Amino acid sequence: MYSKPEDGPPPPATGFPMGGAGGGNTYYQAGGATTAFAVQGQAPVAAWSTGLCDCFDDCGNCCVTWLCPCITFGQIAEIIDRGSTSCGTSGALYALVMLLTCCHCVYSCFYRAKMRAQYGLQERPCADCCVHFCCEPCALCQEYRELKKRGFDMNLGWHANMERQGRTPATMPPHMHPGMTR
Template identity: 45%
Template sequence: MTSNPETLEPHGKLPTKGQWTTGLYDCWEDPSHCCFTWFCPCITFGQIAEIVDGGIISKSAACCIYTHGMSWLNGAIYRSKLRRLFSLPEEPYSDSFIHCCCCVCSLTQEFRELINRGINPSLGWEGNVEKWKREGVEPPIVPTMSR
């Protein structure tokens, strides 16, 4: 991954409601993150889960859940949550099939999706909230549950 998480640049096309910004097999759009996810999928999952849950779960807790549970099932659950946030289609396969057969492809696609929509999973939820306040922009997502 890059040395400065605030410098992650969007990959793929501009976000459109109801469409993924990158394909499932576009892992190599960010080769360093793809390799990182290959070796540490639990960390990438933790970063995604913290964002998708609006900071309700920490990336550390999510990482532990992914590592000690049925990772493909937890991955599929959070992929479904991410799809609901942005009204994304379940394609090209079901969430569970994608996470069962190719967790690296799915996790890197989900990570890129968040980046392309103005959210940097590496910063965590609070880091993104601070960044949005500093930049004076509306958050692209809001938590569905209050703390």
């Protein structure tokens, strides 16, 4: 198998594509063996709009996050979940996990990973769990600022942001006209 540049490029893929529609690697199957080759032209991974330690760009949110991180987490979670969970519910669950287990960073790092997947953000400066474990407030502030720079008014919540942007929230069913009546 191809392992060194001096060995030359990998042989051309034969067979038929297996998956690959969601990005990542494209798999080809030929003769019972499945081989992975990196897909050229993947969408580039975007950089965060602010750094992890740029907390003082928004001093108000920085203070709120340091004093009561469940508020900031709730606001972030509502936007990332696209309104399927409310700010209050997410914040209360975060506070409960924090009080009972002291492992709230594990819970919030899943939302960071979900946010990165939604917006194509880099996993920087290190893995999501490490960022939240080492500096939970800075991570929450960075996520808050990122959503704010993407046009969300974090105090409004998902549904009000969708109304403000003139879009119907994704969680609401389409308006149905009544059928025929007698």
